Amino acid sequence: xxxxxxxxxxxxxxxxxxxxxxxxxxxxxxxxxxxxxxxxxxxxxxxxxxxxxxxxxxxxxxxxxxxxxxxxxxxxxxxxxxxxxxxxxxxxxxxxxxxxxxxxxxxxxxxxxxxxxxxxxxxxxxxxxxxxxxxxxxxxxxxxxxxxxxxxxxxxxxxxxxxxxxxxxxxxxxxxxxxxxxxxxxxxxxxxxxxxxxxxxxxxxxxxxxxxxxxxxxxxxxxxxxxxxxxxxxxxxxxxxxxxxxxxxxxxxxxxxxxxxxxxxxxxxxxxxxxxxxxxxxxxxxxxxxxxxxxxxxxxxxxxxxxxxxxxxxxxxxxxxxxxxxxxxxxxxxxxxxxxxxxxxxxxxxxxxxxxxxxxxxxxxxxxxxxxxxxxxxxxxxxxxxxxxxxxxxxxxxxxxxxxxxxxxxxxxxxx
Amino acid sequence: xxxxxxxxxxxxxxxxxxxxxxxxxxxxxxxxxxxxxxxxxxxxxxxxxxxxxxxxxxxxxxxxxxxxxxxxxxxxxxxxxxxxxxxxxxxxxxxxxxxxxxxxxxxxxxxxxxxxxxxxxxxxxxxxxxxxxxxxxxxxxxxxxxxxxxxxxxxxxxxxxxxxxxxxxxxxxxxxxxxxxxxxxxxxxxxxxxxxxxxxxxxxxxxxxxxxxxxxxxxxxxxxxxxxxxxxxxxxxxxxxxxxxxxxxxxxxxxxxxxxxxxxxxxxxxxxxxxxxxxxxxxxxxxxxxxxxxxxxxxxxxxxxxxxxxxxxxxxxxxxxxxxxxxxxxxxxxxxxxxxxxxxxxxxxxxxxxxxxxxxxxxxxxxxxxxxxxxxxxxxxxxxxxxxxxxxxxxxxxxxxxxxxxxxxxxxxxxxxxxxxxxxxxxxxxxxxxxxx
Numbered sequence: 001x002x003x004x005x006x007x008x009x010x011x012x013x014x015x016x017x018x019x020x021x022x023x024x025x026x027x028x029x030x031x032x033x034x035x036x037x038x039x040x041x042x043x044x045x046x047x048x049x050x051x052x053x054x055x056x057x058x059x060x061x062x063x064x065x066x067x068x069x070x071x072x073x074x075x076x077x078x079x080x081x082x083x084x085x086x087x088x089x090x091x092x093x094x095x096x097x098x099x100x101x102x103x104x105x106x107x108x109x110x111x112x113x114x115x116x117x118x119x120x121x122x123x124x125x126x127x128x129x130x131x132x133x134x135x136x137x138x139x140x141x142x143x144x145x146x147x148x149x150x151x152x153x154x155x156x157x158x159x160x161x162x163x164x165x166x167x168x169x170x171x172x173x174x175x176x177x178x179x180x181x182x183x184x185x186x187x188x189x190x191x192x193x194x195x196x197x198x199x200x201x202x203x204x205x206x207x208x209x210x211x212x213x214x215x216x217x218x219x220x221x222x223x224x225x226x227x228x229x230x231x232x233x234x235x236x237x238x239x240x241x242x243x244x245x246x247x248x249x250x251x252x253x254x255x256x257x258x259x260x261x262x263x264x265x266x267x268x269x270x271x272x273x274x275x276x277x278x279x280x281x282x283x284x285x286x287x288x289x290x291x292x293x294x295x296x297x298x299x300x301x302x303x304x305x306x307x308x309x310x311x312x313x314x315x316x317x318x319x320x321x322x323x324x325x326x327x328x329x330x331x332x333x334x335x336x337x338x339x340x341x342x343x344x345x346x347x348x349x350x351x352x353x354x355x356x357x358x359x360x361x362x363x364x365x366x367x368x369x370x371x372x373x374x375x376x377x378x379x380x381x382x383x384x385x386x387x388x389x390x391x392x393x394x395x396x397x398x399x400x401x402x403x404x405x406x407x408x409x410x411x412x413x414x415x416x
Numbered sequence: 417x418x419x420x421x422x423x424x425x426x427x428x429x430x431x432x433x434x435x436x437x438x439x440x441x442x443x444x445x446x447x448x449x450x451x452x453x454x455x456x457x458x459x460x461x462x463x464x465x466x467x468x469x470x471x472x473x474x475x476x477x478x479x480x481x482x483x484x485x486x487x488x489x490x491x492x493x494x495x496x497x498x499x500x501x502x503x504x505x506x507x508x509x510x511x512x513x514x515x516x517x518x519x520x521x522x523x524x525x526x527x528x529x530x531x532x533x534x535x536x537x538x539x540x541x542x543x544x545x546x547x548x549x550x551x552x553x554x555x556x557x558x559x560x561x562x563x564x565x566x567x568x569x570x571x572x573x574x575x576x577x578x579x580x581x582x583x584x585x586x587x588x589x590x591x592x593x594x595x596x597x598x599x600x601x602x603x604x605x606x607x608x609x610x611x612x613x614x615x616x617x618x619x620x621x622x623x624x625x626x627x628x629x630x631x632x633x634x635x636x637x638x639x640x641x642x643x644x645x646x647x648x649x650x651x652x653x654x655x656x657x658x659x660x661x662x663x664x665x666x667x668x669x670x671x672x673x674x675x676x677x678x679x680x681x682x683x684x685x686x687x688x689x690x691x692x693x694x695x696x697x698x699x700x701x702x703x704x705x706x707x708x709x710x711x712x713x714x715x716x717x718x719x720x721x722x723x724x725x726x727x728x729x730x731x732x733x734x735x736x737x738x739x740x741x742x743x744x745x746x747x748x749x750x751x752x753x754x755x756x757x758x759x760x761x762x763x764x765x766x767x768x769x770x771x772x773x774x775x776x777x778x779x780x781x782x783x784x785x786x787x788x789x790x791x792x793x794x795x796x797x798x799x800x801x802x803x804x805x806x807x808x809x810x811x812x813x814x815x816x817x818x819x820x821x822x823x824x825x826x827x828x829x830x831x832x833x834x835x836x837x838x839x840x841x842x843x844x845x846x847x848x849x850x851x852x853x
Contacts, residue, residue: 139450143456144456145460148458190453196733196849199799201454251773251800253772253775
């Protein structure tokens with residue numbers, strides 16, 4: 001137990017570290033992260049990314065499925081899982097006349113779960129919720145009352161983080177229920193630098209959002225080969241406080257226009273999210289997941305700059321295959337995963353939804369012939385937006401690497 | 417057993433640190449994709465109140481210019497400048513056997529000239545009856561010192577301020593001989609003793625001169641009364657000179673100019689006190705500036721605070737005042753300066769400070785784009801002033817004034833269109849940014 005406490009202490013320490021890094025480093029370079037509180041993260045724990053970003057009905061005592069808290073209720077004994085992930089996003093942006101590549105990446109997630117008894121498991125995780133990282137250069141805007149234009153550059157960075165406490169429990173042999181409590185927090189920085197003639201204005205805004213969100217989930221085994229999963233994340237609103245500093249250069253003389261802190265922002269509404277999924281297990285070594293997710297952004301009646309929020313549907317399909325879990329050879333235990341998804345998008349700009357479609361592939365490498373720990377690598381190819389009109393088409397390649405360590409301290413060494 | 421965890425944490429920390437993405441992409445994707453969060457307005461509908469006022473007096477001592485001449489001005493009548501100065505020598509020693517040949521006043525041109533230099537100008541050299549000395553050591557453009565009514569010397573000449581180095585005026589030998597002998601006899605050994613017999617000169621134009629106004633240098637080695645004398649030698653005489661120059665030490669002024677114009681019978685006649693403002697709407701939609709005599713254009717922005725009627729929180733990014741001299745009010749003889757000084761004044765028309773632009777004094781500059789069409793327009797950046805006016809909580813009735821450089825030591829005039837002129841109305845162009853709606 002001593003080493004357990006030590007580990008928890010290190011974990012807390014590391015969570016602090018994560019918090020700091022998630023504040024300074026960007027996980028995206030998407031210009032679409034200008035809108036709202038950023039783009040939904042590409043970062044994930046466990047396998048979900050490789051499975052077309054779905055898996056509401058997946059459960060397994062050997063990995064953390066943060067998509068459904070009910071999966072935490074999987075029957076197990078003496079289980080402790082630690083999952084840490086790293087994300088690299090290589091994106092190529094294109095509009096009607098330009099093309100550019102961007103890269104962003106960082107340590108991205110950390111979570112652990114530990115079972116309380118045979119039927120219930122508790123977990124804590126910290127992951128990004130949304131990511132912000134954009135730089136828009138050379139925005140031309142009309143000076144009202146004249147035929148001239150002024151030039152501005154807008155830079156944004158930051159992230160909202162999801163500190164999540166999850167509990168799941170088996171109720172009957174084939175029914176698991178779970179709930180999670182998320183503390184969403186983070187800072188989004190935006191700097192706009194405008195230039196008109198020899199004068200300039202710099203508006204630096206640092207917006208701090210925080211709020212809590214509840215989610216409940218269910219998983220029901222309809223038969224030995226079919227499982228149904230349901231998750232709903234309840235609507236919430238994030239309160240925002242902003243620090244703002246406005247500086248200008250008037251006739252070559254710099255001066256501070258305003259320095260205000262804790263300006264109350266209109267709270268940002270996150271709507272109800274309903275997720276359904278099934279897991280099909282036709283053979284012992286093949287799992288297929290089919291998922292649908294809907295988020296009712298329309299009901300929040302929010303709009304942002306040039307875009308408005310619309311209901312978002314995500315359809316996904318994924319599969320995982322391995323040769324033989326009980327095989328004697330290492331390669332027989334390697335998990336192969338693939339998936340695809342279509343996201344209708346939550347934004348509509350110029351009457352066009354910013355949808356995205358992607359493919360994913362992944363591999364799970366056991367960290368030992370008898371180990372249930374895995375090194376998961378997934379690659380997602382995702383294209384978002386379009387080059388129509390003013391829009392930007394993004395081709396995003398995401399590489400997610402995560403290590404899922406299971407039971408490494410409960411295993412007694414055979415030979416001392 | 418915590419070892420793998422520790423190793424993992426170490427690994428992750430290194431990875432996190434080694435991937436610091438502080439460099440920001442700078443390529444231009446998305447410039448049409450979003451609007452600025454800031455709205456910028458250009459507004460030129462503010463009232464600009466243009467008026468003329470006159471300084472009661474301008475300080476003209478402490479100058480390095482002898483301003484002299486007279487001409488008839490279309491707007492300011494007879495413009496006259498006369499100069500008063502005291503002369504002294506560096507040392508008062510001459511060889512005992514020296515013999516005086518001649519004496520002359522030599523005035524070195526400093527290139528400043530205004531109005532028609534092709535006309536004959538008369539210079540009359542008068543001897544001062546009182547010393548060039550005043551309480552507080554300040555002389556004004558209105559100051560005078562009594563001088564002998566009959567000039568000691570006079571000269572008619574065609575000014576050559578650019579082509580010639582100096583103007584030579586011969587002085588009577590008796591005047592020179594008197595001083596020369598006193599120095600020889602050691603009766604004059606210092607400035608004080610010289611002052612008892614010779615207090616200085618005033619140079620005055622003829623009453624009916626209509627020519628030009630000229631600037632002469634006050635430099636000790638260029639402008640002086642020169643005694644040409646000889647020391648007899650066995651074969652060939654040695655020629656020597658003794659100079660009396662304008663020597664200013666410490667705070668005591670030894671030269672000033674009296675600069676006057678005659679506006680009786682014109683609209684400017686009402687400006688008898690500094691605190692009177694003559695609105696351009698009451699003076700043919702024009703405002704008048706004249707160096708030397710003290711006329712200046714005063715600009716007030718009475719409606720500037722109405723910019724706050726624009727909803728949202730904002731700040732100004734620039735303020736340009738455009739003023740225009742009517743094209744028929746300047747020409748090669750009476751040119752206008754290409755830059756103007758801007759000073760802030762209080763409600764009593766007292767200058768409180770000079771306006772700055774990026775650490776340098778603000779100047780009104782002629783807009784070269786519009787100059788192509790023979791339309792000179794001054795553009796004056798007054799953002800710093802407007803910004804301060806806007807941020808003042810109490811209403812202070814201040815304004816700013818416009819006048820050319822060398823305001824105390826020249827006679828340049830500038831006529832400006834007023835705010836309701838049909839030809840060109842003076843206007844203020846503000847750029848205002850709203851960053852929080």
